[in-house]
Amino acid sequence: MRKNLTFILIIALMAVFLSACGGEEPVTTEDVAAPVSDIPAEYAEKTNPLADSSDAIAEGKSVFESTCSACHGDIGLGDGPAAASLTPPPASLVELNKTAADDYLLWRISEGKEGTAMVGWKTSLSEDQLWQVISYIRTFK
Numbered sequence: 001m002r003k004n005l006t007f008i009l010i011i012a013l014m015a016v017f018l019s020a021c022g023g024e025e026p027v028t029t030e031d032v033a034a035p036v037s038d039i040p041a042e043y044a045e046k047t048n049p050l051a052d053s054s055d056a057i058a059e060g061k062s063v064f065e066s067t068c069s070a071c072h073g074d075i076g077l078g079d080g081p082a083a084a085s086l087t088p089p090p091a092s093l094v095e096l097n098k099t100a101a102d103d104y105l106l107w108r109i110s111e112g113k114e115g116t117a118m119v120g121w122k123t124s125l126s127e128d129q130l131w132q133v134i135s136y137i138r139t140f141k
């Protein structure tokens with residue numbers, strides 16, 4: 001009987017010891033930054049009026065190829081010819097596509113992203129072209 005108790009005590013001590021040194025860092029919300037924060041009111045909740053129209057996708061493809069693919073790559077992987085020299089590197093639009101809503105994309109493409117090579121395009125592209133390029137980005141898988 002005594003022997004058994006000693007054995008249980010040793011196992012219990014080992015468990016405490018192991019859990020104390022094997023702990024992993026807790027995951028915080030900052031680690032899984034969802035690209036939805038801080039969308040300015042003028043963009044918030046907007047949705048693409050052209051959505052997946054095939055004309056919009058075709059127009060968007062030509063805008064993308066002339067304006068965006070040098071950095072973001074032909075199929076949006078963030079690996080265009082200019083990408084290697086940029087810090088931070090261009091975002092993968094394939095990844096962004098999975099999480100970002102239309103309003104976030106419209107905001108970023110219109111206004112750019114401070115501290116990166118991403119400039120705003122709202123003065124050089126029309127509103128239609130901005131939505132067309134979003135229609136095209138939505139085809140990236």
Ligand code: HEC
Nearest residue numbers: 067068071088089090091105108109113116117118121133
């Ligand atoms: C000069 C290179 C360059 C060009 C041209 C460019 N981008 Fe970017 N883009 C970047 C970089 C760098 C970032 C910032 C990456 C990051 O957020 O870490 C970025 C960010 C973005 C984001 C936001 C990504 C995020 O996670 O927040 C979107 C959307 C985007 N670009 C779309 C476009 C579209 C559409 C065009 C064409 C109209 C374009 N970009 C043209 C370099 C470029």
